[in-house]
Amino acid sequence: MDRLVFLLSSGLARGAVLALFALSLVIVWRSARVVNFAQAAMAITAVYAAFAITAASGSYWLGLLGALAAGALLGALVERGPLRFVRGDDPLSGMIIAIGLVMVLQAGLAMAFGPEHRPMRAPFPERPLMIGEIPVLSPYEVFVLIVAAAVMCALALLFGKTPLGLKLRAAAFAPETSRLLGVRVPRMVTIGWMLSVATAALAALLLVPTELGLNPHAADLLFVDAFAVAVVGGLDSPVGALAAGLIIGILDSLVTGYATAAAAPLAVLVLLTGVLLVRPRGLFAAADRRTG
Amino acid sequence: MSTVTIEALTAGYGDGAPVLDELSLDVPDGAVVAVLGANGAGKTTLLRALTGLVPARSGRVLLDGTDLTGLPTEDRVRRGLALVPEGRGVVVELTVDENLRLGGLWRHRGAGLRSAVAEMYALFPALHRRRDAAGHTLSGGERQMLALARALVSHPDVLLLDEPSLGLAPLVVAQLLGVLRDTAARTGLTVLLAEQNVTGALSVADRGVVLSLGAVVADRPARELAADPALRHAYLGF
Numbered sequence A: 001m002d003r004l005v006f007l008l009s010s011g012l013a014r015g016a017v018l019a020l021f022a023l024s025l026v027i028v029w030r031s032a033r034v035v036n037f038a039q040a041a042m043a044i045t046a047v048y049a050a051f052a053i054t055a056a057s058g059s060y061w062l063g064l065l066g067a068l069a070a071g072a073l074l075g076a077l078v079e080r081g082p083l084r085f086v087r088g089d090d091p092l093s094g095m096i097i098a099i100g101l102v103m104v105l106q107a108g109l110a111m112a113f114g115p116e117h118r119p120m121r122a123p124f125p126e127r128p129l130m131i132g133e134i135p136v137l138s139p140y141e142v143f144v145l146i147v148a149a150a151v152m153c154a155l156a157l158l159f160g161k162t163p164l165g166l167k168l169r170a171a172a173f174a175p176e177t178s179r180l181l182g183v184r185v186p187r188m189v190t191i192g193w194m195l196s197v198a199t200a201a202l203a204a205l206l207l208v209p210t211e212l213g214l215n216p217h218a219a220d221l222l223f224v225d226a227f228a229v230a231v232v233g234g235l236d237s238p239v240g241a242l243a244a245g246l247i248i249g250i251l252d253s254l255v256t257g258y259a260t261a262a263a264a265p266l267a268v269l270v271l272l273t274g275v276l277l278v279r280p281r282g283l284f285a286a287a288d289r290r291t292g
Numbered sequence B: 001m002s003t004v005t006i007e008a009l010t011a012g013y014g015d016g017a018p019v020l021d022e023l024s025l026d027v028p029d030g031a032v033v034a035v036l037g038a039n040g041a042g043k044t045t046l047l048r049a050l051t052g053l054v055p056a057r058s059g060r061v062l063l064d065g066t067d068l069t070g071l072p073t074e075d076r077v078r079r080g081l082a083l084v085p086e087g088r089g090v091v092v093e094l095t096v097d098e099n100l101r102l103g104g105l106w107r108h109r110g111a112g113l114r115s116a117v118a119e120m121y122a123l124f125p126a127l128h129r130r131r132d133a134a135g136h137t138l139s140g141g142e143r144q145m146l147a148l149a150r151a152l153v154s155h156p157d158v159l160l161l162d163e164p165s166l167g168l169a170p171l172v173v174a175q176l177l178g179v180l181r182d183t184a185a186r187t188g189l190t191v192l193l194a195e196q197n198v199t200g201a202l203s204v205a206d207r208g209v210v211l212s213l214g215a216v217v218a219d220r221p222a223r224e225l226a227a228d229p230a231l232r233h234a235y236l237g238f
């Protein structure tokens, strides 16, 4: 029983990070119709910026703001730079550019900072709090949950309630009609990339202190799991990313706790296959209203 | 409220023969001009070329004397040129209210936007009843009303309409054209109306222009075109 509570609560925290990263994939998919395979490399580059800022200033919070800013900047640079040249009907060339970008960024980081794992301190203790005899969330995990929830609410408000959000959604659904209504669609795509990579950078920043440390590949596994999450939830669906993120985070934690860590990726894969067999567009994908 | 001047406009698709071949047309301030012609005559291509969705190979489009050539679609729209596209221009994933607000965003903010949207609800009570419905649940007539209202929210100077009567019951067509005529008379809106529904279009237009093989083959006062069977037969085939 104790063990179950502990596994559930730490699964929840991991799920929140997964959901956040998956949400970043959903955002960029919706605004640019690409699966950004460079998301992990871009996010971890932003985390290196945060690491440098924290090291120089001594403030975790300045580093966090730095990660968001660096992520947004990187998103804009990549979208305005290499990806502008392949804008077209061919999804493959965008994918190839993304893979090239992964190599360049990860090799560049390894050359600049070395391949070793650099310890990154969490801003709060990582020892679980005890409720009675039962270990539950650590203060850092509580912090992760709060940040993830706050960012998701902020994004939901931005997309759902603001004029900018309306333009972002319209530009994603119907670019030509949006242009006919005076929406600067290319700018909306750039903003989508900035929001997406900033969100991914935040997720990676939250993850690193719970893992071995900062390394050019530190977010690779997060990307793989978050990609599965996004596909299970439906690449188009922010709600799907949230729900599937929590489900897979908890599943991962339970399998690791009761069986073995080696079985966790297998369990995710089984879930992914099962969902794709039953609902190929993902659990929460909206029915396609454009073909009807 | 604005003049549109089309000078020797040539446009087409891919490497094919031009669909519009050195087409010239003047639409004076406040005029309502019907663009007629058989299927495939180039009406849609003309309206899309005016908004820049189809690039011009040569020639110019002027709005109040300002050359629009080279401006992207969204900037032409922001200068007061609005197009209600053929068929489904409604963003089906958004609600009626969101579609309307989207149409006005580049022009108005805050209270200004709310009152511009309210103005459209007064003009189209059917839309007000369905304001929170998603676009994909609207009927064809409601969609067409929404597309027209959404174009009017931004108070454009020139309105380009591509077959607003497509697939609609005669009563709805009459209602739409009525709103169009009243709005044009009230605001001095310049209108270019592409239509297969010749009788309906000519009943609200001042002038009728017939396209054939990418050029203007007739340009007459609407009344004359509607009343003269020989002309109608020669150019419109009935």
Ligand SMILES: Nc1ncnc2c1ncn2[C@@H]1O[C@H](COP(=O)(O)OP(=O)(O)OP(=O)(O)O)[C@@H](O)[C@H]1O
Residues within 6 Å of the ligand: B013, B019, B037, B038, B039, B040, B041, B042, B043, B044, B045, B046, B196
């Ligand atoms: N996307 C396209 N690619 C290639 N050719 C096109 C395209 N759209 C239209 N055409 C061609 O251009 C010509 C003019 O088409 P357009 O759509 O402008 O006609 P229209 O007058 O609007 O006809 P309708 O009354 O049927 O709507 C036609 O011969 C058509 O086949």
Ligand SMILES: [Mg+2]
Residues within 6 Å of the ligand: B043, B044, B045, B086, B162, B163
């Ligand atoms: Mg047409």
